[in-house]
Amino acid sequence: MDNAKTDANAAKRAAGEAAAALVESGMRLGLGTGSTTAYAIEALGRRVREEGLDIAGVPTSFAAERLARQHGVPLLSLDDLGLDTIAPEAHALDLAMDGADEVSPSFDLTKGRGAAQVREKVVAALAARFVVLIDPSKDVDRLGSRMPIPVEVLPMAEPAVSRSLRGLGAEPTLRMGQSKDGPVVTDQGLWVLDAHFADGIADPEPLATAIDGLPGVLGHGLFIGMTSDVLVGLPDGSVEHRTREEA
Numbered sequence: 001m002d003n004a005k006t007d008a009n010a011a012k013r014a015a016g017e018a019a020a021a022l023v024e025s026g027m028r029l030g031l032g033t034g035s036t037t038a039y040a041i042e043a044l045g046r047r048v049r050e051e052g053l054d055i056a057g058v059p060t061s062f063a064a065e066r067l068a069r070q071h072g073v074p075l076l077s078l079d080d081l082g083l084d085t086i087a088p089e090a091h092a093l094d095l096a097m098d099g100a101d102e103v104s105p106s107f108d109l110t111k112g113r114g115a116a117q118v119r120e121k122v123v124a125a126l127a128a129r130f131v132v133l134i135d136p137s138k139d140v141d142r143l144g145s146r147m148p149i150p151v152e153v154l155p156m157a158e159p160a161v162s163r164s165l166r167g168l169g170a171e172p173t174l175r176m177g178q179s180k181d182g183p184v185v186t187d188q189g190l191w192v193l194d195a196h197f198a199d200g201i202a203d204p205e206p207l208a209t210a211i212d213g214l215p216g217v218l219g220h221g222l223f224i225g226m227t228s229d230v231l232v233g234l235p236d237g238s239v240e241h242r243t244r245e246e247a
């Protein structure tokens, strides 16, 4: 493995393990998707086995669900949370942890390289604390400068949504499978348009609202105002913990 990859993996592991260390017995968690959160799920499984940590987590994708099962992390579905007995303004989960593709100075995010952004947003929105785990390559001044914004669409609506995204200043491309011919199909059976912004996004909040309003869009990867903590893992194994108050 080349040095850059080894460094990135060490940084991701540090962030993942720091996230697992924030967890206390009795907590209900959101379990994110991606290579950084995978280290957190692995560490949580170890704590369940070795310390008898009593937790359960809602997975944000088939991938997260499989990983949690593999590492012995007990799982919950939204049905198990008893949401009908919890006030709408109260939090059903104590802490959700997840990776990100971009983090802005004001803690807004781009997510969805793994095409799990919609379930990830549903789960993060239920949590009292949303902890984002990154390596330093994810820090950006402007969202959209490092990664396109994933937009999950109904297949029949793709041409209409593409046209609307062009109207919002993006160049959309349909995400194609790597080990499959044709488009990537999400856990919901839908497609993903990657909306590229040549100069990044000057003002993400109105853009997020505009994309949410397009007919045929299930959701997108801009996460505005949701993050409470960012854990930045570094290649030497240390972790910088940023909290929203500092942002």
Ligand SMILES: O=C(CO)[C@H](O)[C@H](O)COP(=O)(O)O
Binding pocket: 032, 033, 034, 035, 036, 037, 098, 099, 100, 101, 110, 111, 112, 113, 114, 115, 116, 117, 120
């Ligand atoms: O949003 C995501 C999946 O939909 C991931 O959390 C994001 O892509 C970060 O992944 P990684 O930790 O592998 O860099």
